[in-house]
Amino acid sequence: MLDALEKMTVTQQGQFKDTANKLLACTFLSRDKKDNKEAYYFLMSYKEVFDEFFQILGYEITLDMPTGSVMLSGASATNTLKLRRDETLVLLILRLLYHEKMKDTSLNENIVCAVSDIHEKYDYLEIKKKLNKTDLVSSLRLLRRYNLIEITGDVTTSSCKLVILPTILMAIKTEDVTEVFNTINKINASEEAK
Secondary structure, eight states, X not given: OHHHHHHSOHXXXXXXXXXXXXXXXXXXXXXXXXXXXXXXXXXXXXXXXXXXXXXXXXXXXXXETTTTEEEEEESOGGGOOOOOHHHHHHHHHHHHHHHHHHTTSOTTSOEEEEHHHHHHHHHHTTOSSOOOHHHHHHHHHHHHHTTSEEEESOTTSTTOEEEEOTTHHHHSOOSOHHHXXXXXXXXXXXXXXX
């Protein structure tokens, strides 16, 4: 690994450092997100070097070329983000919306929804505790920080458009959408039991 790093130009070493730090900060990279594109392709070019580097730290890189997604995962739970209830529900709802809208688009198209779609799905699922605007905005900003969505417009309005990035498939690893529904129902049931 050190040999490969030493063979890189100063610019490439800087790109390596920036890409590694971006992965550590965001966990996910999406080829479809403008500020991720360069890091994504650089990581693809030097995947073996990144693999060796992160293996030393106890991390593993998963690259899904068809969707253009990268995920950094670790064996240790100490660096795992614990989502609050509302953040978890918003993430699960976005995963459902991704699945539904994927049927109507090709693999090369972005999956776009509006904030109002989240509210509609929330109501459809009959979740007892309503999602307030502050918690929704906070949740969406958190998911944007981790490269799971892109926000286009004013996130405080219901007409704001969200691009659901394919990295969401790595964040919620399930092929069966009924598992997502079941998870939402468990969260809702535990809320009712309180």
